[in-house]
Amino acid sequence: MDIPQSFFDLPNINKEIIQVASGIPFGFSSVYNSKLGIGGVYGTWGESYDNLRLRDLVAQRYGEPLEDEDTMNLSELGFLSRHHIPTLDKPEDVELEMQVGTRMLQEAARANGWRIDEVQAVLIGVGGPVIPDYVEQICRRAGIPENALKVSVHKACDSSVAGLHLALNPALARKGQVNMAEELLGKKVLVGGIEGLSRFTSHSHDKYALQLFANAAGVIGVIPGETFKFLVGREHEAFDGEGVLAIRMYYPHPGKNESESLVEVTQENSSHIRVAGLMHEPKDGSPITMAGPMGMVKLFVRTGVKVVTDVFYEYAELMQRLGTPEKQLAVGIVHHANYKINQLKAKQLQNAGIEFPMPWLLSDFGNVSAASNMIAFLRQLPKINPGDNVLFDGFGAGTYYDVLAVTLGNA
Numbered sequence: 553m554d555i556p557q558s559f560f561d562l563p564n565i566n567k568e569i570i571q572v573a574s575g576i577p578f579g580f581s582s583v584y585n586s587k588l589g590i591g592g593v594y595g596t597w598g599e600s601y602d603n604l605r606l607r608d609l610v611a612q613r614y615g616e617p618l619e620d621e622d623t624m625n626l627s628e629l630g631f632l633s634r635h636h637i638p639t640l641d642k643p644e645d646v647e648l649e650m651q652v653g654t655r656m657l658q659e660a661a662r663a664n665g666w667r668i669d670e671v672q673a674v675l676i677g678v679g680g681p682v683i684p685d686y687v688e689q690i691c692r693r694a695g696i697p698e699n700a701l702k703v704s705v706h707k708a709c710d711s712s713v714a715g716l717h718l719a720l721n722p723a724l725a726r727k728g729q730v731n732m733a734e735e736l737l738g739k740k741v742l743v744g745g746i747e748g749l750s751r752f753t754s755h756s757h758d759k760y761a762l763q764l765f766a767n768a769a770g771v772i773g774v775i776p777g778e779t780f781k782f783l784v785g786r787e788h789e790a791f792d793g794e795g796v797l798a799i800r801m802y803y804p805h806p807g808k809n810e811s812e813s814l815v816e817v818t819q820e821n822s823s824h825i826r827v828a829g830l831m832h833e834p835k836d837g838s839p840i841t842m843a844g845p846m847g848m849v850k851l852f853v854r855t856g857v858k859v860v861t862d863v864f865y866e867y868a869e870l871m872q873r874l875g876t877p878e879k880q881l882a883v884g885i886v887h888h889a890n891y892k893i894n895q896l897k898a899k900q901l902q903n904a905g906i907e908f909p910m911p912w913l914l915s916d917f918g919n920v921s922a923a924s925n926m927i928a929f930l931r932q933l934p935k936i937n938p939g940d941n942v943l944f945d946g947f948g949a950g951t952y953y954d955v956l957a958v959t960l961g962n963a
Contacts, residue, residue, distance in 0.1 A: 558600035558633050559916045572648040573640055582663040583930045587938050588961040590779050591663035592772035594927040597652055598635035598750055610762045613754055622759045630891030634766030634918030636750040649682045649748045653690030656769045660742050664773030672739040673701040675719055677711025677922035680752040680802045688824050699823055706803045707829040709887050710954055711922035712745030713946025717954040720782040729817055737777045744771030745922030752839050761840045766918035770926025784866040785956025788859045789814045795832040796843045796851045797949040803828050829950045849893055856947050857900045863955040864906050881908040882940035883932055887947055888914045888924040936960055
């Protein structure tokens with residue numbers, strides 16, 4: 553478990569104040585592995601709250617004191633601090649997240665040694681975008697070419713891994729639509745998750761969501777077929793009919809059609825594609841409602857174990873065909889929904905004879921949805937060697953799963 557301190561207090565963090573409202577703290581850390589030729593940036597914005605201070609903030613937003621029985625044991629769930637913004641008006645929220653997103657793209661390109669005008673595609677996962685064309689707008693502000701492919705991915709906490717999967721797996725292309733993996737082969741691509749969840753949950757009356765979620769972002773540089781080589785992968789969707797984790801869709805989606813996928817892929821314009829997952833929305837119109845920690849375990853673990861198991865056996869078969877049956881997965885980069893979910897998932901996989909390192913790395917952020925896989929990867933990145941095989945495991949409300957194995961580096 554990480555040392556209990558704010559992200560802002562860690563060494564080598566670039567700290568600034570974004571001039572919105574009375575000033576919003578913003579910090580980021582760049583990472584680059586020269587052996588792999590892979591880098592990226594991760595960070596957060598807003599005031600830091602440890603678990604003790606968080607209770608007062610939640611009571612303020614919830615509208616009444618938080619009872620002891622409603623106070624989650626956040627340290628047991630692996631969370632020790634997280635970052636929140638004050639309540640802002642809509643233009644301030646937009647400007648704040650525009651500045652955060654713009655800087656994340658610029659710094660991610662810089663971390664990879666790329667000029668911003670060299671970036672040829674951007675795939676960003678965001679569960680609740682502050683404006684529908686958020687990805688387009690931050691790309692424009694950052695200086696990314698207008699003709700670069702921009703992909704907005706809205707599949708809740710799975711969004712960033714879903715974006716990575718789309719960039720690498722040609723089998724995900726749908727009939728009549730652009731095959732992103734084929735189009736992006738050998739190109740300089742930024743993939744990540746940017747989640748302003750303090751803004752998203754600030755109007756919620758769900759006491760669990762107010763305690764779990766917070767702000768963060770992570771963006772990595774990918775050159776499909778070179779620094780990231782796709783091995784095997786699967787996507788899976790199963791509509792959360794009970795609304796165990798109900799989330800309002802702040803993005804265009806036509807609604808449920810029983811005969812089709814829950815995911816709507818739309819060509820918004822010549823350079824912007826939207827990948828939008830159907831959500832079970834809260835009946836009261838609030839941003840999010842959830843069934844509590846045990847509800848999340850039941851929602852994600854059983855299906856998650858099956859999807860990971862299927863991909864693991866496909867991976868083992870591929871290694872056998874390649875004549876390297878002994879080649880193990882170096883590490884699993886798993887969405888950090890909470891520590892108990894990941895612990896139970898690891899235990900059930902072990903019971904099935906499947907085992908690989910699955911480190912816990914995000915105690916200073918809280919649940920940061922689509923940003924978590926990218927942050928976990930960047931924190932693990934210095935330890936990864938050329939030729940290592942890595943598993944990415946994304947899952948989120950909806951429910952959506954994207955699991956894939958890749959080889960990293962030019963080796």
